[in-house]
Amino acid sequence: MTDGRRARGEQRRAALVGAAVALVREGGPAAVSHRAVAARAGASLSATTYYFADLDELLAAAGAELAEQWAAHARAVAARERSSAAQALVDAVLPPGDDRVLRGHYEHLAGAGRLPALAGAYARGRAALDAAIAGLGLPWPTEVLVALVDGAALAALSEGRDVRAHAREVVARVV
Secondary structure, eight states: OOOOHHHHHHHHHHHHHHHHHHHHHOOGGOOOHHHHHHHHHHHOOOHHHHOOHHHHHHHHHHHHHHHHHHHHHHHHHSOOOOSSSHHHHHHHHSOSSSSSHHHHHHHHHHHHHHHHHHHHHHHHHHHHHHHHHTTTSSOHHHHHHHHHHHHHHOOOOOOOHHHHHHHHHHHHHOO
């Protein structure tokens, strides 16, 4: 294969993964199908089966990309100057966006455990997220810090509160 063909193939594969990522974010893991990914990427249906052996492999690639994006976001937050530890932790754990984005984030995380390929990708990516959260320099285990923010966010979503404000308030009481 020539370098040009290889590059185009890598670009096409990345576009398919990007489409799967967008579908997971918008509609949860159940929204990902070969047909939906191909349509979203502007590719033929056969492209999804050419680049991915099955839907599990495609979901695993999307999960790995989602986990890396989440960790990259947390690393960027940890690298910035911050006004408070609570603000930094909430900003690092929660993805950017409004409450609609946050609701979608938690809905897709809850559904990920039903799909071994996606759950495995998230489990493998968790170390990078934990390392980024550890970069905040807080004296608690990273899994406790993430659970604190996740719990506050889910409580706010279920009670119709402003998610970020509620999470900051809860986290500030602890840190």
